[in-house]
Amino acid sequence: MSKGVLLVNLGSPKSTDPKDVKKYLGEFLMDERVIDVPYAARALLVKGIILNTRPKQSAKAYSKIWWEEGSPLIVLTERLQKKVQAHTELPVEIAMRYGTPSIKEGLQKLHDQGVDDVMLLPLYPQFAMATTETILVLAEELRATHFPTMKITDVPAFYRKDDYIKVLSESIGEHLKELDYEHLLFSYHGVPERHIRKSDVTKLHCKIDGSCCSAASKAHEFCYRHQCYETTRKVGQYLNLEPGTFSTSFQSRLGFDPWLQPYTDRTIERMGKEGFKKMAIVTPAFVSDCLETLEEIAMEGEEIFHEAGGKEFTTIPCLNDRDDWAAVIAGWIAAWEEAKVEVV
Ligand SMILES: C=CC1=C(C)c2cc3[nH]c(cc4nc(cc5[nH]c(cc1n2)c(C)c5CCC(=O)O)C(CCC(=O)O)=C4C)c(C)c3C=C
Numbered sequence: 476m477s478k479g480v481l482l483v484n485l486g487s488p489k490s491t492d493p494k495d496v497k498k499y500l501g502e503f504l505m506d507e508r509v510i511d512v513p514y515a516a517r518a519l520l521v522k523g524i525i526l527n528t529r530p531k532q533s534a535k536a537y538s539k540i541w542w543e544e545g546s547p548l549i550v551l552t553e554r555l556q557k558k559v560q561a562h563t564e565l566p567v568e569i570a571m572r573y574g575t576p577s578i579k580e581g582l583q584k585l586h587d588q589g590v591d592d593v594m595l596l597p598l599y600p601q602f603a604m605a606t607t608e609t610i611l612v613l614a615e616e617l618r619a620t621h622f623p624t625m626k627i628t629d630v631p632a633f634y635r636k637d638d639y640i641k642v643l644s645e646s647i648g649e650h651l652k653e654l655d656y657e658h659l660l661f662s663y664h665g666v667p668e669r670h671i672r673k674s675d676v677t678k679l680h681c682k683i684d685g686s687c688c689s690a691a692s693k694a695h696e697f698c699y700r701h702q703c704y705e706t707t708r709k710v711g712q713y714l715n716l717e718p719g720t721f722s723t724s725f726q727s728r729l730g731f732d733p734w735l736q737p738y739t740d741r742t743i744e745r746m747g748k749e750g751f752k753k754m755a756i757v758t759p760a761f762v763s764d765c766l767e768t769l770e771e772i773a774m775e776g777e778e779i780f781h782e783a784g785g786k787e788f789t790t791i792p793c794l795n796d797r798d799d800w801a802a803v804i805a806g807w808i809a810a811w812e813e814a815k816v817e818v819v
Pocket residue numbers: 485486487488500509510529533546548599603605606664665666667699727729760761764765766767
C-alpha cells in the first residue's frame with residue numbers, strides 16, 4: 476500500500492466579508508456534534524437566530540486579526556504542512572473540517588498521488604465531540620462513499636504525549652523566561668457540559684464536580700475536561716511551575732447552557748480585581764493561532780484585565796509552525812510509516 480498523511484484543522488471563513496462568515500458559521504454550527512440538538516431545533520437556532528446576528532459581529536472580529544495572506548489559522552496550517560513535508564518523502568496534505576480545503580479535497584489529493592493508506596491527524600491535542608470526533612466521522616463517511624479501497628488510520632488525541640508536552644512546555648518556557656509574571660493561565664476552548672457527558676463511554680464517570688477528572692477512569696480517553704487538566708498538569712510538571720502560580724480555565728462559550736468552568740473571561744477579571752498586575756496566558760487547545768487566541772484572548776482578554784486593574788497581559792503564541800513541533804509530527808509519521816510502534 477502507498478502511504479500519505481492528512482493534517483486536519485478547524486477551518487475559517489474565505490474572507491472577512493459577512494456573507495462568507497455566514498456561510499462558514501452555517502456549516503460549522505449546523506454540525507450535529509457542535510450544536511448537538513435535534514435537526515429542527517438546530518436549524519431554528521442556527522438559521523433562525525444565530526445567523527441573523529452573529530456573522531456581522533464575527534466578521535468585525537475576523538477583520539481585526541486577518542492577515543494579508545488570509546486567515547491566520549489556515550496560513551499557519553499551510554506553513555506547518557510545508558515544514559512537516561520537508562521531513563518526509565510521504566505526501567502530506569492539509570484539510571479543514573469546515574470551509575476549504577475540505578477533507579474530501581484533501582483525501583482526493585492524496586488519492587491522485589496514488590495513496591491508499593492514510594494517517595489522519597486531527598490538529599487538536601484534546602479529544603472533543605465537536606472537534607476530533609466530527610473529523611473522524613466525516614472522514615470515514617467520505618472514505619466509504621468516495622474512496623472505498625482506502626485505509627485510514629486515526630491518530631488519537633495527543634494531550635499527554637511526552638514529545639508534544641516537551642515542545643509545548645519549551646515554547647511556553649521560552650516566553651516565560653522573558654517575562655516577569657505573577658500567574659500563568661491555561662485557557663482551553665470550552666464546550667457545553669452536556670458534550671462531556673455524551674462522550675463518557677462509561678456513562679458513570681462524569682459529574683463535572685471537579686473530582687471525577689482526577690480519579691483514574693477508562694472514560695478519560697474521551698473526556699475533554701480531563702485531557703485539558705492533564706495537559707496543564709504535565710506542562711506544570713515539565714516546567715517545574717510552583718503550585719498556585721498557574722491554573723486552567725475555559726473560553727469562548729456560546730448560548731445559555733452551562734459550559735465548562737471556570738470561564739476564562741471571568742477568571743481574568745477576577746485576577747485583575749484581586750490585585751494581580753502581571754499575567755500570562757497560553758491556549759493549548761489550539762495548535763494554530765486563530766480568532767479565539769488573537770482576538771478573544773490577546774485583545775478582549777487584555778482589555779478585561781486592564782479594566783479590572785491589571786497592567787501587563789501577555790498572550791503566549793500557539794505552536795503554529797515551530798520547527799520542533801513540525802519535527803514531532805514528522806516523528807509520529809515515521810513511527811506509523813515503519814509500523815513498528817503505535818503512533819501515539
Ligand atoms: C456550540 C458551539 C461551539 C463549540 C462546541 C465549539 C468547540 C470548539 N471549537 C474549537 C476551536 C475553534 N473554534 C473557533 C471558532 C468558533 N467556535 C464557535 C463555536 C463552538 N466551538 C464559533 C461560533 C466560532 C466562530 C467564531 C465566532 O463567531 O466567535 C476557532 C477559530 C476559527 C478561526 O477561523 O480562527 C477555533 C480554532 C475547539 C478546539 C472546540 C472544542 C474543544
